[in-house]
Amino acid sequence: MIRKLGVFVVLSPPELTLLSDLQQRRRTYVAGRDLVDQGQADQAAYILHSGWACSYKLLPDGQRQIVDFQIPGDFLGLRSVLLRISDHSIVPVTDIEVTEVQTSDLLDIFAKTPRLAAAVLWAASRDEAVVVEHLVGVGRRDAAERLAHFLLELGARLALVGMGSKAGFDCPLSQYMLADALGLSAVHINRVLRQMRENGILTFRDGHVTFDNYARLTEFAQFDPTYLDELGPLLK
Amino acid sequence: MIRKLGVFVVLSPPELTLLSDLQQRRRTYVAGRDLVDQGQADQAAYILHSGWACSYKLLPDGQRQIVDFQIPGDFLGLRSVLLRISDHSIVPVTDIEVTEVQTSDLLDIFAKTPRLAAAVLWAASRDEAVVVEHLVGVGRRDAAERLAHFLLELGARLALVGMGSKAGFDCPLSQYMLADALGLSAVHINRVLRQMRENGILTFRDGHVTFDNYARLTEFAQFDPTYLDELGPLLK
């Protein structure tokens, strides 16, 4: 996390102290047991160090919409803290390692180091940009474009933290999770994945995504990654 | 805007000065001409005083996904400033009145008044919560539920600024805009509206939405407004 934020902000000694103080509260959580529950109040936020997590909303009829996946370096549940009541749930996809950030720590950060506050706001904006792009996909792209775009985005985000490349990445998600993220049925995800494999543009097998033809894939999905790596002027 | 933020933060004199300094730069813009364009750099943000606006993304093939509508009291283009490059466009739906907020003003706010910074972050989080709920609708609700939920949310947001109630609200949106927001065709929006009118739960006619049966409507749409009015602990 420090590495990641450090890319965007030149950190001063007091800022570094503040951040490293946080490192005391390292925790690990196992895959599958909810970390944050929809409707819960006064949650802590977390910074994800290793493993994948997933934030989702449950509808009363039992349907699930996955809002986003978090990978190492991402915040978990920042919005739950800011709004005080969590409007979504978070579950680790794999076993994860996190550090807890209390509400009071955030207050400290805002009072003492406006630059770090700006960094947090930047991170929140980037998260929102990801959600917005997700919305565009679900609203206006067909199943294949949607899936391709989603996996490309995930690949680009992972590449930023050294866990992926234009060749592919390791991916612990099941076809059911992909379905709930993309607003499709698992059956249909399966079919679309088969078509992409047969067309030689993408293979998802045994927990690994391979971009068989990165150029054709980005063209097909109309993938434009600018929203992922731009840097705000507040942080220059 | 001051009224709205004032609900959430007890403002100190220097904070009030800072805010009222901003009021110098009042502008008006006409309906239909883009205020911010996708891909543009170094945009200003705006605070909306009167009228409605709409933020959307355009796909290369000409399709449009409307991400959110903004009503009086909302920020416009906050994310464009924070990410430096705008990942979306904004167009006034009606003639609007705004005040411009420069990037440098935001820097000021962050440096001088951490509480106002927290308020801005809170506003951004609430915006994100709205987008997330929108995503859930597009991903997992059928056309009727989606439309009902959307109009209820809009009504609740308008009620917060005194422009709507459980009886209904004035709504300048065309069926085409509703379609682009909800990921449906305008034709289908029309049919669904007719069904709701015939079922006596909702009427949308001549620029006015009437909730004919608010209780039945919230039940049908499974509308839960908590995410709209919760207040963060940073602001207490």
Place this chain on the structure above:
DNA sequence: CACCCGTGCTGATCTCGATCAGTTCAGCCG
């Protein structure tokens, strides 16, 4: 060992909502 259970995978059928192709009506402008 047998027995689950989760995940991947597939064929057959159904359906919601898109698309196409119009009509009507209310401004608005020459």
Place this chain on the structure above:
DNA sequence: CGGCTGAACTGATCGAGATCAGCACGGGTG
């Protein structure tokens, strides 16, 4: 005045993706 445009509205047809039903496999766990 007639012609034009944009929005609301409607019927007929089509198709992407859901749903249902089922098989195969591999890795736990009694």
